[in-house]
């Protein structure tokens with residue numbers, strides 16, 4: 024798909040800051056989130072979780088629990104089938120363990136009772152006999168000889184013979200002659216890095232309500248980023264036909280990738296099937312931390328060679344990610360992202376995914392990229408320090424551009440990296456003076472962006488207003504963006520459009536709200552659906568006027584005759600066409616269905632100023648600016664919001680957030696008190712600069728914006744801290760003890 | 771455990787309910803009074819999603835017992851607007867895009883309203899510290915702080 028010829032530049036609605044359609048609901052408490060729905064006859068479900076990091080389940084005895092009055096059912100993995108598909112089986116085994124528990128918090132059984140108090144009591148009465156097994160929670164330890172094997176036989180064909188059985192995949196990307204490249208360098212730096220696992224940290228815990236009828240037809244209400252994917256996973260796990268399960272997405276209280284799979288939904292469905300009653304399960308925060316998300320932790324080696332002038336001659340990285348107890352693909356995206364910002368003759372990245380006794384990794388905003396780019400951008404920064412080069416100019420000198428063969432294979436189309444770097448270079452933040460114990464760090468960031476399967480239905484009401492039905496939960500303001508694009512294309516006011524998110528039976532399949540795809544792909548489909556409706560409206564006007572439909576054009580919300588033989592008719596407004604639709608052929612609609620390509624990659628550059636207290640290692644972010652290419656910012660407020668929110672999540676990752684495991688393999692900080700996400704008083708204002716380099720793959724030039732902003736902060740802050748204290752920080756988070764140790768070690 | 775009879779005033783309305791002695795005010799509000807505006811994000815007092823005002827004080831309703839509401843006056847997000855007129859803070863949150871997913875919004879609005887009642891002209895730092903107990907994972911807080919400042923200015927008639 025290439026829209027260059029049609030890419031629009033003169034917008035009336037797109038680019039304005041209209042109020043979001045769900046705003047009033049959300050500021051008044053009217054919006055319905057995952058835990059907000061109740062139905063008559065509903066039972067309360069709870070999930071029993073493993074106290075061990077790794078153990079065989081020898082026996083589950085639920086008789087005492089079931090004997091408690093008010094307890095209606097207990098389910099274990101035996102209540103589900105065994106799907107053929109290995110990835111589906113992994114999802115299922117993560118929802119209810121089969122034979123072995125693989126991490127602290129792994130679900131073992133579900134219970135349904137008449138109320139929470141009874142369910143809690145009953146949960147304690149389920150007797151599970153375990154035989155503990157040796158465990159491993161660190162990625163390097165899990166690759167070492169003699170490490171406990173988390174799951175046997177999970178390596179795919181990419182893994183070289185002789186690797187530890189915990190290695191499940193191995194990937195390699197790159198091109199050119201590394202040895203020749205390094206030989207040309209004046210300076211080579213090799214460094215090793217470690218990053219901790221971090222949680223998506225959405226404020227809304229997972230919640231669902233399942234209702235299975237005796238006829239096998241089922242309904243599921245849940246907070247998810249993708250109701251269609253939930254339907255497929257749950258139908259597969261339950262052994263149901265997809266058509267028999269209808270999934271409705273509630274309002275969603277944050278996700279960031281962490282609500283793209285299922286944890287409690289199949290358990291609720293199985294309990295409902297067993298009891299014949301609706302069952303609601305809401306996770307506790309502790310369970311959210313122990314058993315959902317987080318992202319991978321990593322161990323990374325990077326080696327880069329540079330000339331005295333700052334040209335990178337060769338770049339090599341080895342990435343080892345642990346994605347928890349089941350195979351995951353995140354390292355592949357990390358390996359592809361690592362050097363994507365650079366135009367390189369010789370580059371290689373290798374990545375290994377490793378099993379550990381930790382929860383199965385779930386996507387987290389630009390999955391895999393932040394850690395890889397943290398390592399690479401740290402080494403680039405250190406080379407600049409060593410060679411006395413300006414870090415932004417050096418990146419500009421090496422920056423990828425249109426026509427660059429990317430480090431992961433494809434050749435870039437129009438991209439905005441150079442313009443973004445230039446904007447950062449010219450910004451006053453970059454020249455502002457710094458005080459004692461303060462450092463300024465910069466970093467580039469990259470994310471692929473994604474399109475994917477998308478359906479949109481646009482219906483013209485008889486009063487001339489428009490209903491859009493789309494299939495992606497609105498996680499950051501997408502209903503506003505979709506309504507804006509429909510209004511733009513139709514030439515009508517924004518207020519005349521209402522966009523709703525469909526349940527799985529009301530629209531064809533839509534991929535998950537992920538990959539920064541919604542404003543791009545759903546927007547594209549909305550514009551095309553509007554164009555389809557416009558064609559119908561022009562035909563109707565032509566019919567009324569008795570002229571050829573080709574002699575009718577659409578302008579400013581009206582059909583108008585055009586061309587020499589069209590005749591002189593007054594323009595017919597959308598209201599008039601709508602009002603007479605019954606007489607001209609019936610209801611008017613436009614549809615568009617596509618597997619959208621051409622998402623267009625995205626780049627960002629962040630500048631961070633950090634002060635480190637030399638006495639305590641405490642850090643304070645003093646100033647922060649985000650520069651990012653949005654292609655076209657449909658709703659600038661929400662683009663800025665994505666940039667600010669992503670940056671702050673990255674700041675948390677860099678400075679504070681981490682999963683802490685004890686020697687016993689148990690998670691020690693499963694709550695917001697000890698897993699501390701940034702709060703308002705930790706932060707300065709996050710300034711933003713939106714660039715608009717149109718994406719040729721979209722009619723309005725839109726690129727995804729949601730994920731890129733979490734990529735640069737890790738390195739930006741590590742570079743700032745390293746410059747502030749005069750020692751290179753290679754481990755995240757840079758919590759005060761680590762910074763203090765680095766300061767002391769320096770002497 | 772014997773259930774407890776509680777008489778309270780919520781958003782100006784007299785309410786009575788019966789609850790077990792260990793039930794939280796949050797559960798009583800959501801489960802017994804049908805007021806689901808306050809959310810449970812953590813249940814341990816660490817996120818602020820359940821913030822309500824009780825007798826003039828900002829509280830995490832997940833840490834207050836329903837029984838403690840006896841004789842108290844409680845304000846929740848549902849009590850902020852009058853008819854179809856939003857509170858200036860609510861309007862400012864919409865106008866200034868101070869919410870993304872919106873799950874933190876009810877708690878933040880209630881806490882911010884209480885701040886402005888105490889101090890109609892807070893500095894940015896004061897707002898940031900006052901709201902430090904209300905986590906927002908989506909916005910990075912920037913637009914929230916600005917929305918509070920703008921609403922405060924408007925309420926002062928500035």
Ligand code: FES
Pocket residue numbers: 809810811812813814815816817818819820821830831832833
């Ligand atoms: S739910 Fe009460 S503070 Fe988090």
Ligand code: FES
Pocket residue numbers: 226276277868869870871872873874875905906907908909
């Ligand atoms: S808007 Fe999502 S947590 Fe604040």
